[in-house]
Amino acid sequence: MKSIFYTRFFILLPWILIVIIVIDIDTKRLSVRNTASFYLSRLGNVHGSNATSLPVIYAITPTYSRAVQKAELTRLANTFRQVPQFHWIVVEDSNSHTELVSRFLARSGLRYTHLNVFTPRRFKRTGMPRATEQRNLALGWLRGHRSVKDKGIVFFADDDNTYSLALFEEMRSTRRVSVWPVGLVGGRRYERPLVEKGKVVGWYTGWKADRPFAIDMAGFAVNLQVILSNPRALFKRRGAKPGMQESDFLKQITKVEDLEPKAKNCTQVLVWHTRTEKVNLGNEPKRQQDSVYIEV
Amino acid sequence: MKSIFYTRFFILLPWILIVIIVIDIDTKRLSVRNTASFYLSRLGNVHGSNATSLPVIYAITPTYSRAVQKAELTRLANTFRQVPQFHWIVVEDSNSHTELVSRFLARSGLRYTHLNVFTPRRFKRTGMPRATEQRNLALGWLRGHRSVKDKGIVFFADDDNTYSLALFEEMRSTRRVSVWPVGLVGGRRYERPLVEKGKVVGWYTGWKADRPFAIDMAGFAVNLQVILSNPRALFKRRGAKPGMQESDFLKQITKVEDLEPKAKNCTQVLVWHTRTEKVNLGNEPKRQQDSVYIEV
Numbered sequence: 390m391k392s393i394f395y396t397r398f399f400i401l402l403p404w405i406l407i408v409i410i411v412i413d414i415d416t417k418r419l420s421v422r423n424t425a426s427f428y429l430s431r432l433g434n435v436h437g438s439n440a441t442s443l444p445v446i447y448a449i450t451p452t453y454s455r456a457v458q459k460a461e462l463t464r465l466a467n468t469f470r471q472v473p474q475f476h477w478i479v480v481e482d483s484n485s486h487t488e489l490v491s492r493f494l495a496r497s498g499l500r501y502t503h504l505n506v507f508t509p510r511r512f513k514r515t516g517m518p519r520a521t522e523q524r525n526l527a528l529g530w531l532r533g534h535r536s537v538k539d540k541g542i543v544f545f546a547d548d549d550n551t552y553s554l555a556l557f558e559e560m561r562s563t564r565r566v567s568v569w570p571v572g573l574v575g576g577r578r579y580e581r582p583l584v585e586k587g588k589v590v591g592w593y594t595g596w597k598a599d600r601p602f603a604i605d606m607a608g609f610a611v612n613l614q615v616i617l618s619n620p621r622a623l624f625k626r627r628g629a630k631p632g633m634q635e636s637d638f639l640k641q642i643t644k645v646e647d648l649e650p651k652a653k654n655c656t657q658v659l660v661w662h663t664r665t666e667k668v669n670l671g672n673e674p675k676r677q678q679d680s681v682y683i684e685v
Numbered sequence: 686m687k688s689i690f691y692t693r694f695f696i697l698l699p700w701i702l703i704v705i706i707v708i709d710i711d712t713k714r715l716s717v718r719n720t721a722s723f724y725l726s727r728l729g730n731v732h733g734s735n736a737t738s739l740p741v742i743y744a745i746t747p748t749y750s751r752a753v754q755k756a757e758l759t760r761l762a763n764t765f766r767q768v769p770q771f772h773w774i775v776v777e778d779s780n781s782h783t784e785l786v787s788r789f790l791a792r793s794g795l796r797y798t799h800l801n802v803f804t805p806r807r808f809k810r811t812g813m814p815r816a817t818e819q820r821n822l823a824l825g826w827l828r829g830h831r832s833v834k835d836k837g838i839v840f841f842a843d844d845d846n847t848y849s850l851a852l853f854e855e856m857r858s859t860r861r862v863s864v865w866p867v868g869l870v871g872g873r874r875y876e877r878p879l880v881e882k883g884k885v886v887g888w889y890t891g892w893k894a895d896r897p898f899a900i901d902m903a904g905f906a907v908n909l910q911v912i913l914s915n916p917r918a919l920f921k922r923r924g925a926k927p928g929m930q931e932s933d934f935l936k937q938i939t940k941v942e943d944l945e946p947k948a949k950n951c952t953q954v955l956v957w958h959t960r961t962e963k964v965n966l967g968n969e970p971k972r973q974q975d976s977v978y979i980e981v
Contacts (some may be wrong), residue, residue, distance in 0.1 A: 456869060460847040460957035467764040467850065551756040554763065572981040573752060576968030579981050593975050595968025658981045661756035666960040672872030672891025679889050685868040685875050685954045 443474045444540035446557055447531060447613065451523035452490065452548045453482040456668040459489060459685060461548045466497045472557045476541075478530065480523035481505040489684060504530060512626065518634045520547075521624045528623060531616055541613030545606045549665050556659035559651040560610035566643040569652040571608040574662035580605065581655045582648065589648040589655075597632055602639040607660045609635070615642055739770045740836035742853055743827060743909065747819035748786065748844045749778040752964040755785060755981060757844045762793045768853045772837075774826065776819035777801040785980060800826060808922065814930045816843075817920045824919060827912055837909030841902045845961050852955035855947040856906035862939040865948040867904040868957035876901065878944065878951045885944040885951075898932040898941065903956045905931070911938050 448469065452458060462479075469475055477499050481490055484507045494501050506526045508519075524545060535541065542563050546552065560567055568589060570581035575596035582604065583591040592603035602609075616622070622641040624634055652659055744765065748754060758775075765771055773795050777786055780803045790797050802822045804815075820841060831837065838859050842848065856863055864885060866877035871892035878900065879887040888899035898905075912918070918937040920930055948955050 456874065457957070457959055459954075460868065460959050463849050463957070464760050464764060464847050467767065467848075468760060471763065471766065551760050552763075553759050570979065572756065573964045576965050578752065578966065578969060579979055581975075581979070583976075595970070656977050656979055658755075658979060661753070661759070661981070663753060663756050664962040664964075666962050668869045668960075669872050670874065673874060674891070679877075681952050683866065683875055683877070683952055683954060685957070 441474070444542050444561060444613070445474045445476050446472060446561060446610075447476050447478055447527075447541050447543045448546040449478045449480065449524055449527040449543065450546045450548050451480050451482065451520035451527075454487060454489075456670065456685070457665050458548075459493060461665060462490070462493055465546070465548060465552075466493075466499060468552050468554070469499055470497070471554055475500065475557070477501040478527045479503055480520075480527050482508050482520070482523055502530060516631050518624070518626070518629050518631060521626055521629070521634065525623045528616060531613065532620055535613060535617065537614065537617065539613060542610050543613055543616050544610040547606060549663060550607050551661040551663045553659045555657075556652075559659060563610045563612050563651075564649060565615050565647060566609060566611050566639065567649040567651045568604060568609045568655065569650070569660070570655050570658050571605045572658040572661035574605045574607075579658050580608070582608075582650060584650045584654040587650065587654070589645055589650060600633065600636045602636040602645065604635050604639075605662055606635055607662060609639065609648075611642065737770070740838050740857060740909070741770045741772050742768060742857060742906075743772050743774055743837050743839045744842040745774045745776065745820055745823040745839065746842045746844050747776050747778065747816035747823075750783060750785075752966065752981070753961050754844075755789060757961060758786070758789055761842070761844055761848075762789075762795060764848050764850070765795055766793070767850055771796065771853070773797040774823045775799055776816075776823050778804050778816070778819055798826060812927050814920070814922070814925050814927060817922055817925070817930065821919045824912060827909065828916055831909060831913065833910065833913065835909060838906050839909055839912050840906040843902060845959060846903050847957040847959045849955045851953075852948075855955060859906045859908050859947075860945060861911050861943060862905060862907050862935065863945040863947045864900060864905045864951065865946070865956070866951050866954050867901045868954040870901045870903075870958035875954050876904070878904075878946060880946045880950045883946065883950070885941055885946055893928055896929065896932045898935040900931050900935075901958055902931055903958060905935065905944075907938065 450465065452462065466477075469477055477494075477497075479490065479494060479501060481487060481504070483505050486503055486505055491503060494503050504523075504526050506522045508522050512521070528543075531541075531543065542560055544560055556569070559569060568582045570579050572579045574580050575594050577595040580592070580594045580596075580603065582589040583593055592598060592600075594600075594603040597603065619642045622638065625637050629637055746761065748758065762773075765773055773790075773793075775786065775790060775797060777783060777800070779801050782799055782801055787799065790799055800819075800822050802818045804818050808817070824839075827837075827839065838856055840856055852865070855865060864878045866875050868875045870876050871890050873891040876888065876890045876892075876899065878885040879889055888894060888896075890896075890899040893899065915938045918934065921933050925933055
């Protein structure tokens with residue numbers, strides 16, 4: 390009798406232990422995983438299972454060679470590195486990839502696509518819209534490399550603006566075309582879409598108020614599927630007037646009444662149209678005087 | 686005979702399973718923990734055991750109210766958030782903490798100290814050194830709140846410069862006073878200390894080459910213990926000439942031959958003296974025209 394009891398006990402005990410251990414692992418592993426994915430989700434490169442289901446933000450950044458270029462790209466990358474599911478499309482105004490930008494991107498820790506197209510000299514005049522060719526090349530790349538299966542948001546991120554991290558979480562839910570205020574633009578503290586009952590009904594702006602979309606390039610995002618289903622929507626050179634690039638582009642893909650207001654019904658400034666001063670190089674020696682070459 | 690075999694089998698099997706499970710948990714938990722701490726170490730707020738043994742970087746940032754202030758602080762915070770063991774000392778040029786800066790810091794996710802001191806009006810003239818009172822107040826705070834037990838590095842981080850993350854890892858090993866090149870300063874692409882056999886022997890600069898330390902505020906860091914053991918070392922108003930703030934301060938705590946060159950013997954530019962354009966608010970309406978107040 391006693392021997393049967395012991396046998397049963399020794400058979401049951403380990404099985405009970407196994408059950409306890411398995412339950413214990415599951416809770417612990419879950420909590421470790423949650424902690425990890427919380428921090429992972431704050432980083433751009435690596436994504437937990439939640440992050441990969443987010444639409445990718447494709448930020449299109451035209452850039453050109455100048456004294457402050459690497460500095461500008463450095464602070465942009467410092468911001469973008471904290472945006473989950475981020476893909477940076479950098480388009481140089483040059484005949485080929487420059488070494489500076491290539492090296493910079495390779496070390497940035499960001500997912501990126503590096504493109505280039507040279508702006509014809511006749512378009513490089515004051516009053517002419519800038520970066521048209523670069524933005525269009527990026528749109529062409531998206532149309533050639535992404536399909537209806539891909540979830541994404543397209544945003545035009547000029548290289549001298551200032552972006553808060555909150556901006557990217559606002560734009561991520563864009564269904565077709567979303568809009569929000571932009572700080573320090575048009576000669577005012579900010580410009581913004583005026584919203585009534587969740588719809589855009591006008592524009593608070595100090596400049597060319599009669600534009601169909603009185604909005605800066607930094608003030609809107611477009612769902613990738615809208616870009617793909619309007620394959621001819623592009624930024625225009627022919628007939629384009631200064632400051633009309635945004636309107637010319639947006640009227641090809643949406644209507645004012647369909648715009649989705651973000652940033653608490655367009656009452657928060659989460660992006661600033663900052664401008665960096667042109668650098669004074671008046672004391673730069675005519676000939677190389679330093680003993681080494683230093684990239685700046 | 687058969688029955689004994691089965692009994693033994695059923696007793697041994699679960700024990701073997703337990704051993705396998707326990708071994709399995711240990712490996713998995715270890716790898717999850719390693720992955721997590723790798724990413725945690727890239728973030729400023731939370732630190733693994735490695736990060737806490739690093740000296741804290743105290744970045745002293747004087748700031749003043751202007752149109753681009755929040756934009757500048759936003760991109761600074763975006764950079765600093767990725768620096769482990771970081772403590773931001775923000776000193777406003779104001780009679781009290783402004784709401785904008787208080788709110789901004791509280792939401793920044795950074796460890797910070799918020800101070801303020803108003804620059805007397807007689808010192809607010811062109812040609813006068815700027816932010817003297819703010820930097821000195823921060824030095825006073827460090828002397829009052831830190832002791833010989835604290836490991837730290839002190840760095841003067843103006844709010845419009847551009848900082849690469851690599852800069853902070855270079856300065857972290859500062860024993861007394863370290864130096865490195867600064868981009869886009871003094872009318873040149875860069876200024877830098879000239880180094881021979883690991884010692885600073887001169888300065889590559891296009892401006893006031895006869896300064897004892899021909900270096901910008903962004904070009905050096907000081908070990909916290911040097912700040913504490915030289916309690917009277919401060920930035921000077923009396924007798925201070927424009928552009929001499931750095932030299933006046935550094936000669937109180939070090940000698941040129943004792944400087945520690947960083948950034949590959951001062952041949953890499955990891956910080957840029959960028960300047961943000963003053964904002965044109967020419968189209969701002971005289972009276973509040975918008976229906977809501979929006980912070981910019």
